[in-house]
Amino acid sequence: MSAVLPDAAKEWFDGANFATISTIEPDGRPQASMVWVGRDGDDVLVSTTRQRRKAANMGRDSRVSLLMANPEDPYSYIEIRGTASVIPDPTSSLINELSNKYIGKDYPWDPPDAERVIIRISADKVVFNASG
Secondary structure, eight states: OOOOOOHHHHHHHHSSOEEEEEEEOTTSOEEEEEEEOEEETTEEEEEEETTSHHHHHHHHOOEEEEEEEETTEEEEEEEEEEEEEEEEOTTOHHHHHHHHHHHSSOOOOOOTTOOEEEEEEEEEEEEEEOOO
16 A cells, blocks of 8 residues: 655645655666656656656666655655656656646757656655654
8 A cells, every 4th residue: 555645745746846766776776866746646746758767767676765855944854765657658748747837838858759758656655754
């Protein structure tokens, strides 16, 4: 059964706040990327392309960790440890939704050969530290 996101944390994910996603390299070392995030219920959504390192890592090993600090109080944070599913997004629906949330327009930077995917993270463990 998936872990539940606290309501206060859901508000952070619904805002234009950045998160860091960590995946596992083939040699076992961590790889981290700053990402835009969205949410579908208690699942966290990230958009990337199949060509990116994080997508290749998740295709091989679906374990991920995602960390977001409260933009108002960096001592408050949420960490999600879970499993990622890589889902095709041929219409770029998620990246455009996130881009509109973060920069106010559709995503303008994809090269013509970009193969967009949605990363759906289901939490196994949630660590929520709200100091304020």
